[in-house]
Amino acid sequence: MTSALLSEDVTRQDWAGVRIPDSFRGIVTRKDETGLFEGVDSADKDPRKSLHMAEVPTPSPGPGEALVAVMASSVNYNTVWSAVFEPLPTFRFLERYGRLSASARRHDLPYHVLGSDLAGVVLRTGPGVNIWKPGDEVVAHCLSVELESADGHGDTMLDPEQRIWGFETNFGGLAEIALVKSNQLMPKPAHLSWEEAAAPGLVNSTAYRQLVSRNGAQMKQGDNVLVWGASGGLGSYATQLVLAGGATPVCVVSSPQKAEICRGMGAEAVIDRDAEDYRFWQDAHTQDPKEWKRFGGRIRELTGGEDVDIVFEHPGRETFGASVYVTRKGGTVVTCASTSGYEHVYDNRYLWMSLKRIIGSHFANYREAWEANRLIAKGRIHPTLSKVYSLQDTGQAAYDVHRNLHQGKVGVLCLAPEEGLGVRDKETRARHIEAINRFRVTEDPPPEETATP
Known part of the structure; x- marks a missing residue:
């Protein structure tokens, strides 16, 4: 199978004869280890202790499903949540899903194969799959839906049985083989390598919505x-979308190096919150409105006296009070995730009296994910891959994300034996190579990585 994946001469007929292995290697958490970090503070929980590489049986694709050979994947914050068993062990999600149907019962296992991104090649499809064929090069978005309820037909994110693949389902992308619903698949951008193509899926779609x-x-x-x-990982795509949409990003970062990356993307208004020493909380229970005001004043210095129309929120507890305060009258705080804590505290006077809105946002529906991927394929938005690990070192990759030691996205090679493979459109790549490599921290890029004048 691996030789076929690395060859550019394999035909569709050839793919039909490729043998699917009985098992594959994947990154898993184990149900009997959910108490591993009892009594340990969140910040001190170490994903390297809970993430294991294991050999697991290969599932068969059911109706509307596809089996994909995973060339590369990436680490998202939901991988960290899974690894530290917060806010609750993901095995509860698998148990709930398993009660839905006989097909879903396959996901309720004593191990959980993680990962919500992939770039790879379709191996097999189940009954009812017509668009995708073995041999198709694809990326996957992470929305898994059943769509048996009317609630999801206006916006599939409202489906009562909506789940995040590889987080709330099994057989995710941090593995050599993944099981997805066929409506998760999208064309792989031809100018990107496997690891670059795997990086944007979850975060780019989330930021787009x-x-x-x-x-x-x-x-x-x-x-x-x-x-x-x-x-x-998330903010780097938000920054690009703001710039591509003709708006002005006010970028908040935590180091001079990260500030320079934002300027490299084209942002001019950048705040290094560590250097300027913003402390929105006086202690664990008390926020400091004077710091909100100081922060708002700094924003107006950078925007010519204007408040922000939109706040792109995802840190949660640590920043939410400040976010509500600095939004302009009638403006919007749009929030997903809560990496610093789920209990958001803000002064409601600044919300209701100034007619501001808070919008909750979670991943993206298929149309939104498709449009976000289309921007990648057109070279309007670029992957923000900074570093790539081997599959067996996924624990270290998740540790880096947990400790905020990374920038952009952290990739993982699965079946791809090395970086730089899978590029089909070298002409488009040459036009965008500087942007593609903007986040890379490797000292010696691959030989082809030279921008044309």
Whole structure:
């Protein structure tokens, strides 16, 4: 199978004869280890202790499903949550899903194969799959839905049985083989390598819905947008979307290096919150409105006296009070995740009296994910891959993300034996190579990585 994946001469007929292995290697958590970190503070929990590489049986694709050979994947914050068993062990998600049907019962196992991104090759499809064929090069978005309820047919994210693949389902992308619903598949951008193509899926789609979609903030040209963690896995795509949409990002980062990355993307308004020493909490229970005011004043210095129209929120507890305060009258705070804590505390006077809105946003529906991937394929938005690990070193990759030691996205090679493989459109790649490599921290890029004049 591996030789077929690395060859550019394999035909569709050839793929039909490729033998699917009975088992594959994947990164798993174990149900009998959910108490591993009892009594340990969240910040001190170590994903390297709970993430294991294991040989697991290969599932067969059911109706509407596809089996994909995973060339590369990436680490998202939901991998960290899974690894530290917060806010609760993901095995509860698998148990709930398993009660839905006989097909879903396959996911309720004593191990959980993680991962919500992939770039790879379709190996087999189940009954009812017509668009995708073995041999197709694909990426996957992470929305898993059943769509048996009317609630999901206006926006599939509202399906009562909506789940995040590889987090709330089994057989995720941090593995050599993954099981997905066929409506998760999208064409792999031809100018990207496997590891680059695997990086944007979850975060780019999430940022697109938050900022651009009618289900999010509906960003328009000229808006000022505050982006927390603007060089991180999620914020780096938000920053690019703001710039591509004719709006102005106000980027918040935590180091001079990250500030320079934002400027490299084209952002001019950048705040290094550590250097300027913003402390929004006086202690664990008390926020400091004077710091909100100081922060708001700094934003206006950078925008010519204007408040922000939109706040792109994802840190949660640590920043939410400040986010509500600095948003302009009638503006919008759009929030997903809560990496610093789920209990958000803010002064409601600044919300209701100034007619501000808070919008909750979670991943993206298929249309939004498709549009976000289309921007990648067109070279309007670029992967923000900074470092790539082997599959067996996924624990270290998750540790880096947990400790915020990374920038952009952290990739993982699965079946791809090395970086730089899978590029089909070298002409488009040459036009965008500087942007593609902007986040890379390797000292010696591959030989082809030379921008044309």
